[in-house]
Each structure stands twice: as C-alpha cells, then as structure tokens.
Amino acid sequence: MIEEIIEDAEQRMGKSVEAFRHELAKVRTGRAHTSLLDHISVEYYGSRVPINQVAKVNVEDARTLVLTPYEKTMVKPVEKAVMESDLGLNPVTAGTVIRVPMPALTEERRRDLVKVVRHEAENARVAVRNIRRDANHQIKELLKAHEISEDDERRAEERIQKLTDRYIAELDQILAEKERELMEI
Numbered sequence: 001m002i003e004e005i006i007e008d009a010e011q012r013m014g015k016s017v018e019a020f021r022h023e024l025a026k027v028r029t030g031r032a033h034t035s036l037l038d039h040i041s042v043e044y045y046g047s048r049v050p051i052n053q054v055a056k057v058n059v060e061d062a063r064t065l066v067l068t069p070y071e072k073t074m075v076k077p078v079e080k081a082v083m084e085s086d087l088g089l090n091p092v093t094a095g096t097v098i099r100v101p102m103p104a105l106t107e108e109r110r111r112d113l114v115k116v117v118r119h120e121a122e123n124a125r126v127a128v129r130n131i132r133r134d135a136n137h138q139i140k141e142l143l144k145a146h147e148i149s150e151d152d153e154r155r156a157e158e159r160i161q162k163l164t165d166r167y168i169a170e171l172d173q174i175l176a177e178k179e180r181e182l183m184e185i
Contacts, residue, residue, distance in 0.1 A: 002156045009135035013167040020124035032065045042081040067098040121175040132164040
C-alpha cells in the first residue's frame with residue numbers, strides 16, 4: 001500500500017520534471033535547435049499537423065534551421081506557419097528549402113528569458129511539492145484507517161521527502177543549465 005503511493009508520487013514527480021524540460025525547449029537561446037519549432041502546426045489538407053510531420057527540420061549551423069517540406073505544395077504553408085508563430089522568426093525561402101535564421105538575443109531579452117525560465121522552474125517545484133502533499137495525505141489516511149503504524153507513516157513520509165528533495169534538486173540543476181545557456185553570447 002505504502003509502496004504504491006510512493007511509486008505513484010515518483011512517477012508523477014518524474015512527469016513534472018519532463019513537463020518542465022518540454023517548457024524549457026520552447027524558450028529559445030541564441031542557438032538553433034530543432035525542438036524550437038515543435039509546437040508550430042501547419043494547415044495540411046484541412047487539418048492542423050505539427051511542422052515536423054510535413055517538413056524535415058535540420059540545424060544548418062549554430063544560428064540557422066533548415067526546413068525541407070516533403071511536398072513542394074507545402075513550402076508556402078510551412079513558411080507562413082513559421083512567420084505567424086510567437087517566435088518572431090523570418091524564414092527565407094530558396095526553391096523548396098526554407099532557411100530560418102535565429103536573430104541574436106540582446107542582453108535585456110536574455111534577462112527577460114531568464115525570468116521566464118525561473119518562473120517555469122518555480123511552477124515545476126510547486127507541482128512537485130503538491131505531489132508530496134497528496135502522497136503524505138494518502139499516508140495519513142492509511143494511518144487514520146489503522147492500516148499502517150505511526151512508525152510506518154514516519155518512514156513513508158521521510159521517503160517521500162527524500163524523493164521530493166531529489167526531484168527539486170534535478171529541477172534546480174536543469175534551471176541552472178538553461179540560465180547558463182541563455183546568458184552565453
């Protein structure tokens with residue numbers, strides 16, 4: 001019973017860390033990477049599909065992404081989708097190849113992005129703490145129902161706290177790496 005609660009808490013905390021990583025992938029640094037365009041969708045025969053399903057996305061150099069649509073007719077829609085995205089990018093089309101240069105980040109913009117990243121990290125920490133609270137609540141319910149002893153409750157809460165500390169440390173490490181990446185010129 002206790003093991004199930006702890007395993008569930010660990011899985012949920014792991015998912016929170018993954019969700020944080022996914023959010024950070026959207027925050028662009030001065031460097032080009034393919035996951036930058038993952039959230040952009042393109043109109044394809046009447047439905048919206050992720051850009052990576054209609055075009056091959058590659059990194060040409062540190063500041064340029066190259067999109068190669070699988071069909072010639074998709075060049076304009078892919079270019080339009082990139083232009084209309086919230087990333088502020090201006091694609092350049094040459095035949096069937098779309099190049100997306102990454103503009104350099106200003107110092108002020110870097111600081112703003114660091115604030116955004118810290119806010120996301122705090123949201124992830126809160127999510128992990130909420131999972132801890134839920135798990136501890138479930139343990140207390142077992143104690144009230146006399147299904148476990150007070151010693152078992154105390155040991156379970158200590159294990160849950162260690163889990164929480166481990167995942168929060170992981171979040172802090174990911175945050176530090178992203179901040180360092182953002183402040184690089």
